Amino acid sequence: MCLGIPGELIEITQNVGLIKTGKVNFGGIIKGVNLSYTPEAVVGNYLIVHVGFAISIVDETEAKKVFDYLKEIDGLELNE
């Protein structure tokens, strides 16, 4: 139920009052998404989308950290 899918914001379609909407590309499938909860989103951002609403902008620096951390584990093994 709490499924959230990452997709790339490719267009902002409406930006009036409370309602901001855009188009998000999910690996080739394009859907209209409500951006009211990520008002600072810009084209090119990756968004986590849940029941038609973007709930967060994927933080690219944080996303990389997981892989850096895993590299670190590797590094430790090499030093053993």
Place this chain on the structure above:
Amino acid sequence: MKYLEQYRDKNLVLKLVDEIHKTTTQPWTIMEMCGGQTHSIIRYGIDKLIPNKIRLVHGPGCPVCVTPKEMIDKALDIAAQEDVIFTSFGDMLRVPGTHEDLFSIKAQGGDVRIVYSPMDAVALAEKHPDREVVFFGVGFETTAPANAMAVVAAKEKGLTNFSVLISHVLVPPAIEAILKSDRNEVQGFLAAGHVCTIMGYEEYEPLSKKYKVPIVVTGFEPVDLLQGILMTVKQLEEGRFDVENQYARSVSRQGNDPAQHVLKDVFRVIPRKWRGIGEIPMSGWGLTEKYSKYDAELKFGVIDTTAEEPADCISGEILMGHKRPNECPAFGTSCTPESPFGATMVSAEGACAAYYKYHRLT
């Protein structure tokens, strides 16, 4: 797809599994809170990859599962009325109430429609001013902002033929109910990444301190889950109990501000009954006075009933982390996804349904 495939990479998975094996010296019981996480864990066999010493138990984080039968009965009552278009997320349609489900209402001629987003229900209300459109608003903190925005939009558009049947539940009170139980064995939690995307994780800090349990906010892909488990095990082995954030690419400590702002306007905290568990104090959201015109329960005057789970169903024990699905005598014999007895078999994200689908028979 970016931010999806990388987190399913086999080499990374194996590396993390190896690290968990090296870190674990003692037996530990860890609960993942979210039904989506339960489903991933069983689907990718994560429970089989990690050391036997770590027992994973599955929490009550499937909103479809914990929606009380009484609430389903109310939905059925409303959906059966003639001038009503009843809208819902697809996964609620086959959840049985006391006698039937929304699919059977549809088969009997009721206008029951599946929507992808609550905003689709608002659009239907605009399109059919002569009909009453009702949206079944279930879910945790993740889904509540979308449901809240539908109510706000209906108000802004001046719609009088739109209402919501709200059945929202909250994660932190459920964690506390589990920790308070005298039979609790859970020593660490994987908190639900998308719930925390909305709410942040400040609320978990006093819980972690008071009950001395590590809580790690965790994502949904295999790499996320394994890293979440590793972070939890490390804390347990070192005797620490902090709130940590594995899913920082989506979750910040304070959460989503604009969403919390709307939630505060539309909802207030109330006690809620959880299917299989019973009532948990201050564990849900209902509409505030300001939006009571949009409350389908008031609009349709549906009455409160009580409905019990079948006596031999142990779903309450499962949701509290005391037992696992294959320890239930009815599992896979008299109780299956086609004819579910209890909370944890009614939705694909329920622990019993996940165990059944991926053949965790023993």
